[in-house]
Amino acid sequence: MKTETVRAAISGEYDAAMEAAVHQLRSGAVVALPTETVYGLAADALNPQAVLRIFEAKERPRFDPLIVHLPDHDWLERIVLQEGPEAGLVRELVTRFWPGPLTLVLPRQAIVPDVVTAGLETVAVRLSAHPVFSAIVAAFGSPLAAPSANRFGRISPTSAHHVREELDGRIPLIVDAGATTHGVESTIVAVRNGGIDLLRYGPITVEQLREFGPLRIASARDQPEAPGQLRSHYAPRTRLTLVDQLSAFEHVGDKRVGALSWRGTDARGFAEVRTLSARGDLAEAAANLFRCLRELDAAGLDAIIAEEVPEVGLGAAIMDRLRRAAA
């Protein structure tokens, strides 16, 4: 299959690229689309055959459920059950954070195909704030299932070029809207038992969520509820080690070692260096993280040494991804 890339206007004004995407989606094909977090691989969420093509293209195991991206707020009640004591909390969260990088895991309605939820009684839902994504899902008029547009276990794509590296020849269309804003995948929470369980760290921070009540943090387990919680995930092919400071690393032998530096200081003696944010800005660091990892991975290194970032706010999501990349 030939993979075509079309450029979409960031304004979100309906253009030929969006029309091409909607046309493919209507025919049951999968297309790569930009979101504000990472690029997604989208298909008609209510068409099981189309959804199966996502699993094939990504080589994703069928037990790993997908996020359903809604056209608008009104679709929420058609996809999830909103009963019980949590309904009010769900309303508060979506009022505050949607559209945006927060995914909610909630009891599902029967309309959601089993292949989307991997047979679970819950479904993950999100409303993207990306102008191009929202214009496409609105024109499509029905929810889109979309995981990150990488092959299973690999680093999520933050540009159309990364998507091509992952999926060239496997999908008909990539919609290019430049680099994504946040650079890490959405925060995932389950709203249940009267409270919020954090399932994946992301752009909506622990500090922000705590304003809505106590937060339970699910730790990395070997039998995760969400495979995104697998210890080894987001993995470069080159061996990656996490250190608290690059200056503490001792170079031995003639190995080509690359550095992923937090602020670009103390990165002497490394064959390649990528800096997350010279000005020490966590949002900039998150936006650069996956691109830097990909570039280091492609540099023919024997090893990558990654430096820890402060684990506050967005730093928690960055450290989570680095720990998994190192596992």
Ligand code: TXA
């Ligand atoms: O930012 C994002 O969330 C991106 C963009 C494209 O929207 N999507 C994304 O999807 O990261 P994916 O499939 O790569 O990661 C979604 C995670 C997976 O780890 C999956 O196991 C988990 O969400 N998940 C999906 N449905 C679930 C459910 N019902 N219960 C628990 N976890 C679920």
Ligand code: MG
């Ligand atoms: Mg993923």
